[in-house]
Amino acid sequence: MIVHDVPVGIPVSDADPFADDVLEEPAPLQAELRDAGPVVFLRRYGVYGLARYEEVHAALTDWQRLQSGAGVGLSNFRYERPWRPPSLLLEADPPRHDAPRAVLSRILVPRALRRLREAWFADAEALVDEVLAEREFDAVERIARAFPLRVFPDAVGLGPDGRENLLPYGDHAFNAFGPPNHLVEKGEPRVAELSAWVNAQCARERLAPGGFGARIWEAADKGDITHEQAPLVVRSLLTAGVDTTVHGLGAVLYAFAADPGQWRRLREDPSLARVAFDEAVRWQSPVQTFFRTAVGEVEIGGTVIPDGAKVLMFLGAANRDPRRWEDPDVFDLSRDPSAHVGFGMGVHQCVGQHVARLEAEAVLTALARRVERFELAGPPRRHLNNTLRAWESLPMRVHPA
Template sequence: MTLIEGHRSITPADGIPVFDVDPYDPAILRDPMEYYAELRALGPVVFIPRYSVLAVGRYEETKTVFSDHENFVSSRGVGLNDFKLEKPWRAPSIILEVDPPDHARTRKIMARALSPKVVKTMAESFRTVAEELVDRVLARGTIEAVTELAEAFPTRVFPKAVGMKDSHARHLVDYGAMVFNAVGPDNALRREAMARAGEIVPWINAACTRDRLTDDGLGALVYAAADTGEITEDEAAMLVRSFLSAGVDTTVTGIGSALWCLSQNPEAWEALKADPSLARPCFEEVLRMTSPVHTFCRTANRATEIAGYPVSEGTKVLCVLGAANFDPEKWPDPDRFDINRRPVGHLAFGVGIHGCVGQNIARGELEAILGVMAERVARIEPAGEPTWRPNNGIRALDRLPLKLIPN
């Protein structure tokens, strides 16, 4: 058996188009739209020989594969590495990288800790921090929005929500980047991110222990499940780790992308200011347009099929969520940013049993920051060229110069 990037090399079924591309090329990661369009145009499923994987980018096939947890599993890794064949770089997540029935046990605990009712109790504290940050950047006028808002807000409010007694904003952001780069190949992006693992991972693991958490945060809710015997103490620590690996970086990306979309579409900002209740549908459209997680993998756990083509056991399938969210068969005029679109069914938060468990808190954070800005900011204008930070798993801005005009 030949392995490529830690998974089984395959021979695709007759008739599957071949796409000679490197989806993890930094140039594509910075600007993936042409790649997305070509992937969809080639067919419902394509073979990418560079990594010996199948890829889906049309909406229907992507949704089907991503949500079919019986045929296409997460327990063998959501990246290129097949955990059944090679040891992962860290202990697998017991919520993201696990299948039923074990998944239901841990998912229940996380869903309880991150329920809409719990997140609602955080709204006031989210707004207080949002007001402080927005007033600060308004006083400056021209800002670098990634560091001064997109990173600053989640790294302030989320550790407090979890109940972390001590926090480190840079470690939180860099750990998220490490986790998402790890889902790709052994390229320069992954190696550069993993070079800091020796410093960051021990800090993250220590920050997840019970003694480093307050008794009134999300972490305490998770450890309460250990006290009742639903999970072990070690499992509780791993679930808190899941908060930190997925709850910061994607929200940072979402806020930065929202500010980018609104600065590029002033009419949308005017509409949001006129009707702040549009904050939620605005964020959903931002997610559809920018897909913070652009690609996750599934592994065929048995012989199955995609769109009528046979798929052998052990096949890695790239689910290109970013491409699916631009499929014109699903979204009329997909290149247009429209906060009135209400894109129900977008795949930015996944779908099925592995839909993002933290989406309630992400939406709560975005609504807080956008709500305060809509009240206090007259206009958001570009103040320079935005630059995107290539990452094997997420599409994130690296720099976003903006000029904020107060009311």
């Protein structure tokens, strides 16, 4: 453990937000940090932590003074070499960020998703029919992982082979935003292999005509982005477009197993499917943390953060801040969760969030027609990741309608 100099007049925590026990259950530390003050110095890593909603929301939208271009993880790209070429979406700021973001925004417009809607709802019906042939199953393996890997790579234009590589690649990418701990070490033996596979899928010739990936390359042909940027934009889509949706689906399925009353509400009104997904993202926050880097001296909550310092935003803590949310630890379909920060905010807000919502709506609508209630058939098991909050296993028993 490296001991960093402590700034004067600021609450200090010696806790490790990336320790296994905290990743397993972050709520106690999150509450401690929220109660300590608007800014807390995390001595172990020498970073400034924000755990309250107001400060996290403000930091997410202040790209001018809190940059993403120096990395959205603990590593500081001003001084350290990234393990892969930085993401043009997550790890770049305007103006470098603008053209890739604009291209993806045009490709993922609601009109394009409406064209996918019928096919994805049919795919969800087929998957649910397969799964419900059994009364007990692992909801992570059979639904939360299976559906995104079934429909999203198709939409991007990937072939059928090798899709299973997307999850371990994404898992390592999100682990790498944290410190170089055992979770990062676990993924390192396969980094070269998985990176090579993902990079190969981003090439124009590997992508089916008409898909999101081919349209990114068409944007390069028009000059909207460069041909050098095109594969990096495709890679960003593949890196961020699967794991987060998988864990969001796991969160909402767990929520309904834990509270049958909320499932009855959804069955009575299936139009609540998207609200349910957003409320699960608020409640469980599949993306728990992201970093920014101060540009010049930045004042937050009465604390002056020095130039070049890393700022750790606890998205999961903000999404359960009682200063912003009533009964924040409760999953509640009567809540309007739309202001949650689970998809970020500002210019770096998740460009694919509507894709994730459509996937969740398709799955939940198919389940609502066929399942009277869920219940856990055994102890659920967490999958630990430095950035993501995820389930490894959700043994589920269903009672058909």
